[in-house]
Amino acid sequence: MVGWVVNRLGLDDMMEDQHNRVVPRHATNYVYCFGGIAFVLFLILAATGVMLAVYYQPTPDTAYQSVLNISTHVEFGWWIRSIHRWSAGAMVLLVFVHMLRVFFTGAYKAPRELNWLTGVVLFVITLGFGFTGYLLPWDQKAYWATKVGTDIAGSVPWVGHFLLVSLRGGDQISAATLGRFFDLHVLVLPAIIVLFLLGHFWMIRRQGISGRL
């Protein structure tokens, strides 16, 4: 049956194309793995995030209780939540280290400037995931981190106040803030990051891995 599906979709040609691509010898090195590890972490975060959303409730009355419920009552809930939490921190780190590798090997130079730019956007989206996800447990740390973070957005000249009320859904942190951050974390940012990841990977295929130092 596997053969039937492969045949109908022409997957064997596609796989052959993938297998025939040669990885340059200088790129068979652990420092060239950071981007791939970051992507694996993204997949883990997507899977565990979908699972956490089964029990998480984004309302001020129930958010904290629902997170406690996941950690203490749901079987393996502590495990899934811990994987999500630790992978989130690791992904920010790995994306940054990947960026350092690209910078110090000069891989951002022509013709790969556009891929560097999509990478910068991906880094900012990753930070956005971290910032919005931090509020969701709705504990004291979440509240004050979001207060400080949105205050910083509010200090931008001219558009600061607009940014602040757009993020908070009002002048103060409230139920509206939690709703907006949840929306960003599980709907908006995932959609954007998938688009940029596709662009990022397509350009790697198109432009190839950069030459040796």
Place this chain on the structure above:
Amino acid sequence: MTRASFLKWLIGSVAAIFVAGIMYPVLRFLKPPAALSGAIGQVVNIGPLSGFAAGRLTAVAVNGQPAAVQSLDGKYAVYSLICTHLGCVVEIAGDAFRCPCHGSDFSPTGAVTRGPATLPLPTYHSQTHSGSLLVGPIDLSRAAYPGWYKGEFS
């Protein structure tokens, strides 16, 4: 069996074990926990009276919560095995109770004989009915018990 088919079979088996290892916790995760379905306090039949030896404590589960049935002179009492101190699971020590976390001791009637716990072990409302033991909610009138006996999460 050729070497190629053996290797295919081997890789497939390892992959199947790997997938099963991931799916097991995932499926357990998706099963709604007892506390969420409102099961705490629901009256349940925990089995025939013949299952509870006289003069002894028998470990049981009431709506997924650890408990012990005490059978004395034809009377039955059901104690919660969740420590009133910080919520650890108390162990049955002979005819009494001991908490392994911080060393609280409880007498056969659930009274504290050694700290740090200050409140007696709670009992469940229970009654016998046609040869079986029915267990209801925890008797909250005995002391000002912490929220975890009421299905609260803190």
